[in-house]
Amino acid sequence: MVKVKLPNSYFEDLGDSIRLVWRRTLYADFDRKLIEKSIKRKFKTKTNVSVEDGYLVVDVEHPEVENFLNFLISSHLGEFLKSRYTERKVIYIHEGMDVPLLGYNAFGLIDRGTNLIQVRGVSGCNLSCIFCSVDEGPYSRTRRFDYVVDVDYLLKWFKDVAKIKGKGLEAHIDGQGEPLIYPFIVELVQGLKDMREVDVVSIQTNATLLDDKLVEELAEAGLDRANVSIHSLDPEKAKMIMGKKDYDLEHVLDMIEAMINAGIDVLIAPVIIFGLNDDEAEDMIEFARKVGAGKRWPALGFQNYIPYKFGRKPTIAKLVSFRDFYAWLRGLEEKTGMKPLVLKPKHFGMHKRKFIPLSFRIGEVVKVKIVLPGRIEGEMLGVARDRLIEIINTNAKVGDTIKVKIVRTKHGIYIGTPVK
Template identity: 75%
Template sequence: MIKLKLPHSYFEDHGDTIRLVWRRTLIADYEKKEIERAIKRKFRMAVDVSVQDGFLVINTDNEEVERFVAFFIQNYLGERLRNRYTGRKILYIHEGMGIPLLGYNAFGLIDRGTNLIQVRGSTGCNLSCIFCSVDEGPYSRTRKLDFVIDIDYLMKWFDWVAQQKGKGLEAHLDAQGEPLLYPYIVELVQALRDHPHVSVISMQSNGVLLDDKLVEELAEAGLDRVNLSIHSLDPEKAKMLMGMKNYDLNHVLEMAEALVNAGIDVLIAPVIIFGVNDNEAEAFIEFARKIGAGRRWPALGFQNYIPYKFGRNPVIAKPVPFKEFYEWLRKLEEKTGMKPLILKPHHFGMHPRPFIPLAFKRGEVVRAEVVLPGRIEGEMIAKARNRLIQVINTDAKIGDKIKVKIVRTRHGIYVGTKI
C-alpha cells in the first residue's frame, strides 16, 4: 500500500475527484479514473486510488508507481491550479515569463511617493463584503481570473524598488482582496524582515484565515502590524456585511487577541456605513482597548464608505461627505478619549519619498506587447519599457503587438486604450 503526500500539500476526497490542496490556498482537481488509467497504461496493472488522512492511497507496493503518480500530479498542476476560495483559475507568474511587476494595480508592487511600498503577491478574497471596492470574493460577478507571483521573483523586484527608494521602508502586504491567500505569506514576511532596507512590515487582513499556528509563524517571521478588517461586533450583522453566511466573528476576535499576544500590533479597521454600523464605534474602541491594540501605532482606523465604479455598492450604503465623517471622528475622540482617530501619515512613520520615475506620460502613444489576460471582461495586460499597462475596452489577444494611448499614470499605475 502506497501513501503519497507532496510537500506543503494534502489530498481531499470529493467523490469521483481527488483534490490536491497546495499551500493552504491553492487547489487542483484530478479524476480518480484518470490517475488509475495512467497507472494502467504505464505499468499494465489495475489499481484503486483513494484518500485517507490527507494521503493519496494506491493499493500497490510498487515504488515506481509512487514516483510516477507524484510526477503525473505535478506535471498537470500548473494548468489545473485554482484559487481555493474563489474557484478561479490561477496564473502563476515567475521570472521566466518576463512579466514586469510595476504598473498594474492588482498584483506586484506599488509606489505612491512615500517610504511605504505596497506588496501584492496574489489576487482573490475568501469573503464577498457587500461594499467591496473591487467586487472581489467567491460571489464576484466581474473578476474572472486570479494571479500568484513566485516569491523569489517578487523579492527580486522588491529589491530593485528598495534600492531606488532607500532605507527605512515599510513593506505593506495588501491585495485586491485578502493577502493571506498568498501561498508564500510566511516566507514573504521572513524575506522582507531580512531585507536591509525594510524597517516595518505591515499587512491588511480580514483575519478569517488566521489560526494559532499561522499567527505564531507570522510573529516569528517578523510581522509588525496587522490592519484587521472587522466591520461589526454583532455576529449576524457581520455576516451580512462580509457577504458570507459562514463568517465566524468570534474566531476573528480571538485571532485579534492572539496577534497582540504574539507581539504583532493590531489596528482595527472598520468601514463605517452610516445608519448600519456607526452606532458600534464605541464598542470598537472598547474592544481595541480590551485586547491591547495600538501599542506602537494607532489602535483604530475608521474608514468612510466610498462607492466605486467597479465595486459592490449596496442600497443600504449611503455615502457621507468626508467633512461630516471627520467631524464625527472628532466628537468620538472627545467622548471616548481615544486618540488619534483622524489618522495622518506621520502616525505610521510615513513620509514623502521621490517616486520611481514614470515610464510613460499621459496622452503618450506607445507600442506594447499583450502578455496576460486581464481580470475583467474587455481588459488585457500589456508590457512596454519594463512596465505593465492595463489595456481597457480591447479585443486584443496575448502576443499581439498593439499601439496604446496612455490615459492614466497616477502612482505609476498605467492604464491605456488600444488605438
C-alpha cells in the same frame, strides 16, 4: 502499494476526481480515470488509485511510480489550479514567465511616492463584503481570474525596488482582497523583514483565516502590525456586512487578542457606513482599549465608505462628505479621549520619497505584447519597457502585439486603450 504525497499538500477523494490541496489555499482536481490510464500506459499494468490519510495510494509495485506521479501532477498543476476561496482559476506568476511586477493594481508592487511600498502577492478574497470596492470574494460577478505570485519572484522585485527607494521602508502586504489567502504568507513576511531596507512589515487582513499556529508563525517571521478589517461588533450585523453567513466574529476577536499577545500590534480598521454601523464607533473604541490595540501605532483607523465604479453599493448607505466625516471623528476624539482618530501619515512614520521613475507618459502610444488575461471582461495585461499595462476595452489575445495609448500613469499604475 505506493503512497504519494507532495510537499505542503494533501489529497482528497471526491469520487470521480482526486483533489490536491496545496498550501491550504489552492487546489487542483485530477480525473481519477485519467491518472489510472496514465499509469497503465506508462507501466503496462492496470491499477486503482485511491486516497488514504491525505496520501495518493496506487496499488501497483514499481520503483518509478512515485516519481512518475510527482511529475505528472506537478506538470499539470498550473493547468488546473484554483482558489479554495473563490473557486476561480488561478494564474501562477513566476520568474520564468518574465511578467513585470510593477504597473498593475491586482498583483505585484505599488509605489505611491512614500517610504511605504504595497506588496500584493495574491488576488481574491474569502469574504464578499457588501461595500467591496472591487467586487471581490466568492460571490463576485465581475472577476474572472485570480493571480498568485511566486514568493521568490515577488521578493526579488521588492529587493530591486528597495534599492531605489532606500532604507526605512514599510512593506505593507495588502491586495484586492484578503492577503492571508496567499500560500506563502509566512515566507513573504520573513523575506521582507530580512531586507536591510525594511523597518516595518504590516498587513491588511480580515483575520478570519488566522489560527493560533499561524499567528505565532507570523510573529516569529517578524510581522509588526496588522490592520484588521472589522466592521461591526454585533455577530448578525457582521455576517451581513461581510457577506458570509458563516462569518465568525468571535473567532476574529480572539485572533486580534492572540496577535496582540504575540507582540503584533493591531489597528482596528472599520469601514463606516453611515446609517448601518456608525452607531458602533464608541463600542469599537472601547474594544480597542480593552485588548490593548495600538501600542506603537494608532489603535483605530476609521474609514469613510465611498462607492466605486466596479464595487458593491449597499442601498442602506448614507453618503457622507469627508469634511463631515473628519468632523465626526473629531467629535469622537473629544467624547472618548481616544486619539488620534483623524489619522495622518506621520502617525505611521510615513513620509514622501522620490517615485520610481515613470516608464510612460499620458497620451503616448506604445507597442505592447499581451501576456495575461485581465480580471474583468475586456481587460488584458501587456508588457512594455519592463512594466505591466492594463489594457481596457480590448479583444486582443495572449501572444498578440498591439498598439495602445497610455491614459493613466498615476502612482506607476498604467492603463492603456487600443489604437489602430
